[in-house]
Each structure stands twice: as C-alpha cells, then as structure tokens.
Amino acid sequence: MSIFHLINQTENRRLLGNVISNSRVAHAYLFYGPEGSGSEGFALEFAAMLNCLSKTEQPCGICQACHQMKTLEHPNLTLVFPVPAPKDSDSDDSPFKQFKEAEMEEIRQTIQNKSRNPYDKITVKKGLHIPISFIREVKRNIYLASASTGYKVVVIFDAHLMTEQAANSFLKILEEPPAHSTFILSTSYPDNLLGTIQSRCQMLYFPPIPEDELQNYLTEKGYPAENIRLAVRLSGGNVTRLIQLIEHDLQTVKEMTLAIFTDIARWKVPKVYEHIREMVSLYREDPENFLQLMQSLIFWIRDAELIRKGQPIEEIIHLDYIERLSGFVDKFPDFEAQNMKASVENCVDFINRNVYISLALTEMLFKLKDQLTNHKK
Numbered sequence: 334m335s336i337f338h339l340i341n342q343t344e345n346r347r348l349l350g351n352v353i354s355n356s357r358v359a360h361a362y363l364f365y366g367p368e369g370s371g372s373e374g375f376a377l378e379f380a381a382m383l384n385c386l387s388k389t390e391q392p393c394g395i396c397q398a399c400h401q402m403k404t405l406e407h408p409n410l411t412l413v414f415p416v417p418a419p420k421d422s423d424s425d426d427s428p429f430k431q432f433k434e435a436e437m438e439e440i441r442q443t444i445q446n447k448s449r450n451p452y453d454k455i456t457v458k459k460g461l462h463i464p465i466s467f468i469r470e471v472k473r474n475i476y477l478a479s480a481s482t483g484y485k486v487v488v489i490f491d492a493h494l495m496t497e498q499a500a501n502s503f504l505k506i507l508e509e510p511p512a513h514s515t516f517i518l519s520t521s522y523p524d525n526l527l528g529t530i531q532s533r534c535q536m537l538y539f540p541p542i543p544e545d546e547l548q549n550y551l552t553e554k555g556y557p558a559e560n561i562r563l564a565v566r567l568s569g570g571n572v573t574r575l576i577q578l579i580e581h582d583l584q585t586v587k588e589m590t591l592a593i594f595t596d597i598a599r600w601k602v603p604k605v606y607e608h609i610r611e612m613v614s615l616y617r618e619d620p621e622n623f624l625q626l627m628q629s630l631i632f633w634i635r636d637a638e639l640i641r642k643g644q645p646i647e648e649i650i651h652l653d654y655i656e657r658l659s660g661f662v663d664k665f666p667d668f669e670a671q672n673m674k675a676s677v678e679n680c681v682d683f684i685n686r687n688v689y690i691s692l693a694l695t696e697m698l699f700k701l702k703d704q705l706t707n708h709k710k
C-alpha cells in the first residue's frame with residue numbers, strides 16, 4: 334500500500350520495489366522532475382519502504398515503523414530543507430538553534446502538513462538555502478549506530494538550494510558513505526547540482542502527472558466536479574498547485590471570470606473600469622493568481638465556442654456556468670472566438686513585456702467588447 338497517498342508513478346514505484354526486494358540500496362538517489370510531480374512524496378515513501386518491519390516490497394502501513402514514517406517522526410528519518418542562513422556561518426551550532434520557540438512551532442507545523450499531504454512544501458520563512466550547518470548536523474548523526482533496525486534515510490528537499498559549502502560538505506559524506514544509510518535528494522532543478530554530486534547518485538525521473546489521473550485524484554478526494562476541470566487545466570500537472578487551486582484560489586478566479594464577461598456583455602463603462610482596478614491589484618498581490626484569471630478568461634471563450642458548435646458538455650471547463658455560457662452564445666452568436674482569445678493572450682504578452690498594466694487591460698476589455706459581434710458581417 335501507499336503510506337502517503339501519492340498519485341501513481343507506477344514505473345518508479347516498481348523500480349523502488351525491486352531495489353528493496355533485491356536488497357540493492359544505493360548510497361544516494363536523485364529524485365527529479367517538474368514541481369509537484371511527486372518526487373518529494375516518493376522520497377518519503379521510499380524511506381517507509383526501507384524501514385517497514387513487514388519486509389514486503391511495499392510498506393505495510395500497519396507496523397510501528399510505518400506509523401512513525403507516516404507522521405515523519407521515525408528516528409531513522411532525517412529531513413533537510415531550506416532554512417534562513419545562520420548569522421555566523423562558521424558556527425558549528427545546529428541550524429535550528431537560531432529559532433525562537435514560536436518559529437520552531439511553525440516549522441513543526443509545516444512538517445506536519447507535509448506528513449498529511451506529501452505534495453505540500455516544507456516552507457520556512459526566509460529559508461532560501463540549505464546552509465552548511467544543516468549538513469554538518471546530518472554528518473554528526475549519520476555515522477552513529479542506529480537505535481532501530483532498518484535504514485537511516487536522509488531526504489534533502491530542494492537539494493539544488495544547498496550552498497556551495499553545504500554541497501562540498503555533503504560530497505565528503507558521499508565519499509565515505511555511512512553503513513545502512515541512504516540519501517535521497519529531491520529537486521526540480523537537477524542541473525543546478527554539482528556534477529560530482531549528480532554522478533554519485535542514482536537518478537530517477539518523475540514525469541508530470543497526466544490530466545486524467547489528476548481528475549481521478551480530485552474526484553476520489555470528493556472535490557466538487559464543477560471545479561475539477563479548471564483546477565486540472567490551471568495546475569499544469571503540478572499536484573502541489575492543483576491542491577492549492579481547488580482549496581483556495583479557484584472560487585475567486587471563477588467569480589471574476591463570470592463577472593468580467595457579464596459586464597463586457599452589458600458594457601457598463603464604470604463596471605469595466607472597476608474590473609480593471611481589481612485585476613491590477615490581483616496582479617500586484619498574486620501574479621500567479623492573475624495569470625490563472627487570464628487563463629480562465631480564455632477557457633470561457635473556448636467553452637462558449639464548444640457550445641456554439643454543439644459539442645458534448647463533458648468538454649466544458651466552466652461546467653457550473655453552463656447556463657450563463659449558453660445565454661452568452663445566444664446573445665452574441667457571431668462572437669469572434671479566435672480573436673478574443675488572441676486579445677487575452679496579447680494582453681498577457683504586453684504585461685510580461687512591462688507594458689503599463691492598466692493600459693494593457695483596458696485595451697483588452699475594449700477589444701473583447703468589439704469582438705463580441707462580428708463586424709465583417
């Protein structure tokens with residue numbers, strides 16, 4: 334069974350199962366793939382496989398070791414992740430010595446979140462790098478005899494964020510690998526690691542998750558069907574992003590999409606300027622969310638086009654707004670779908686090229702209004 338509720342990656346799961354059944358555990362692995370493809374979760378899953386007391390290929394999920402792995406509290410498991418640089422970089426202190434109790438509590442919280450959702454990132458405020466003190470801490474413990482059976486596993490999340498000093502110190506460990514232990518580096522940027530580290534690791538690629546598997550995953554988790562398709566499309570195969578989208582950001586994006594098209598259709602100029610102000614502040618507060626809104630506008634146009642062509646409704650992304658979409662198509666049967674999509678895309682393009690954002694948005698909304706009716710007719 335899977336301890337961490339990970340989406341498939343069947344091939345990698347099989348490979349790791351073989352490693353266990355053949356007892357051919359390497360000293361170091363590099364799990365890499367695009368953000369949110371599960372390399373972090375599979376690093377944890379592999380740690381559980383290596384320590385499960387039932388000695389099966391896949392972790393049993395019932396033994397004490399599995400329970401401790403599930404909560405990320407197994408004594409054989411060490412997690413390494415980016416933290417703020419200590420004031421004195423030469424100090425031998427633990428990287429955690431600098432934190433106050435409240436900050437430590439936040440770190441414990443983020444680790445707990447990770448145990449519940451392996452696609453969640455462990456994030457520490459101002460944690461931009463993995464400092465050498467963190468690797469030294471690992472080094473102090475990794476050569477000591479283990480209190481429990483099984484493998485000591487050190488998982489280094491965002492391994493590319495090791496400082497140069499940290500990476501060199503880590504390399505020294507790899508040159509003298511401790512017994513019964515393995516290191517799993519996880520990253521979306523393997524090329525940012527030292528070549529000497531890369532060459533000492535067994536590499537395992539985690540491809541992005543296909544859309545239909547993402548859909549099943551959300552359906553099984555019981556999320557409302559009408560939000561699933563938009564979330565899947567916007568996530569780009571990143572499960573971390575997917576869950577954030579469906580839990581937090583999506584409702585605003587959907588409501589704004591509907592409001593924008595409603596007000597373009599009615600063309601009440603003060604309302605249109607209100608949308609421009611809202612979109613500008615969304616862009617400033619959360620650029621990624623802004624881009625999702627722009628993408629959602631494109632999906633709306635695409636949906637309307639499918640309805641006009643009489644395509645089956647399973648294809649519709651904004652399924653919960655189907656009546657509004659149909660009403661829109663009835664009112665503007667000649668809307669210029671391609672040009673409208675291009676207007677939104679060009680606007681994003683202008684903004685990326687630092688064109689004054691309010692100006693780009695104003696132009697987009699005025700164009701969209703014109704393109705609702707086909708002037709060539």
Ligand SMILES: [Zn+2]
Pocket residue numbers: 384385386387392393394395396397398399
């Ligand atoms: Zn077990």
